[in-house]
Amino acid sequence: MAVISAVDAVKTYESGSKTVRALAGVDIAVDPGEFVAIVGPSGSGKSTLLNLLGLLDEPTAGRVVVDGSPASELSTRERTDLRRRTVGFVFQSFFLVPTLTARENVAVPGLVRGDRADLLDRTADLLDRVGLGDRGDHYPNELSGGQKQRVAIARSLVNDPEIVLADEPTGNLDHDTGAQVLDVFDDVAADGVPILAVTHDEQVTEYADRTVRLVDGRIESP
């Protein structure tokens, strides 16, 4: 069964006097363990789709289903809590907290709720998993771009999500470090946590199990 899916999702924005149709009815479902790449030109609605699936935004029409139950009709707090339990995020610009060490950055999503007792062990495990076990006490400005992105991946996994959503994860990385990051994604997917990455980067599609092409807010049939 799909971990997360969008059913006939439509998203429109009011931009000045015009109504912009960012998504014009998209159906997509992500199964456990698969690595899906969503590609498409700028303005095709990739980021909008990611925001809908990540429960950061609500569709104008259609619905987003998480674990078989629709995410609409949730309050802001319920959506926040659902997001914390089910979704991990990885961003193009990493967005690590500069005043915290790598280890602490990984721990950030676990600080507010849930089991803090074994948080330290989980962070250590996750840093090992992304190959940064010896970099835990380094601050972001002491890490390379690839290392920062791997810290960000570890952070996305600290709350045991059902899915990891990545927005241009290799956008700020060169080819080699991009490959390292994508290897980590492959490992994560192999462990059963699906990855959905929105990207311009052909390299990502090489690693992905499946590539979905988005044009003008619609999925282009292969």
Place this chain on the structure above:
Amino acid sequence: MIDGRLARRFPLAAFARRNLSRARARTILAMAGITIGVVAIASLGMFGAAFEASFFQSVDDATRTVMVAPGEDADFATLDRDRLDRIRRYADAPVYPRYSTSATVEGMKQSTGARVIAIDDPGQFVDARSGRVPDTWRSGALVGDGLATDLGVGVGDSVRVDGEPHRVVAVLEPDNPRSGLFNTDDAVLLPRERVADGTATRAYVRADTPEEAFSTAARLREALNGRDQRYEVWDAESAIRQIRDQLGLINTFLIGIGGVSLLVASVSILNVMLMSTIERREEIGVLRAVGYRRRDILRLMLGEAALLGLVGSLAGVTLSVLLGMAINAELLADPLAFTGEALLYLGLGFLFGTGASFLSGLYPAWKAANARPVEALRS
């Protein structure tokens, strides 16, 4: 941040503290603003309190004294033995009648007419400029400062009062700073036994505290006077109240100045927090994305503002205590002589400092908490 026990218990507080370390100079300056505000409130308040204490310390003897004299409706001009007994009956504190007469006083250089005052236990009412004022006395004379100069006498010399010789045991301080109740500059003080024809025109009741003196005065007025004002009973209550009112007014003004500086400081906290919110837009967006509730962001940002205020205020309180000790040493001759009022101002300064920071943090924190993560993360 996740290692320490305290940090694990209050992770957001630890997080907030770490956030403050990112713009260290800005953080320190914002704290300094609060520190200055707290110092202004606390030390100005403490200065006022110490000033008041020192004032009442200096007039202490006068404020706990009640004076009784024949009133405007009296059919007598002196307090004879019966009347003094009546006063003693209603006063539950020692009563000192003051007898006075005039006499010719003869010194080394010349002789002059002077006032002669007889009072028991003169140590309660006057201080010596040189020599010693005895507590109880049967012989000797205390000569006022001006009179001693005129006569050219000092301690150990002898003066003749109406021909009777007396040894000068002390020359008194000019202006009688001890009590201000009567002028001694041109007078000679003698024991009661040595003044034959003196009449008592005043009696002083000396209580232990100003409050006791006030209640004694009230009781005496009630007991001694019927409808007529046969006795005039004076105490320092209304004078003190007036002075207290004025000191209070001055203090309110000083605290107001301190308050304004704290207001300026809290505007700077508001500014710092707002800048911080704007700079960390994406970061806060990420926190929201990874499942921080709006309330968590609110607590985090308020925690930062409160920490600024707390550290700034603690520094302010420490500085104020040191300043207060300097003020106390200067005005009260004891660095640790903090009055209850002074401590109150210290607490007030601390409370205002932390409170102002917290309030200034509210709007930026609310703004940060309600920013939509989608907008914040749009690259």
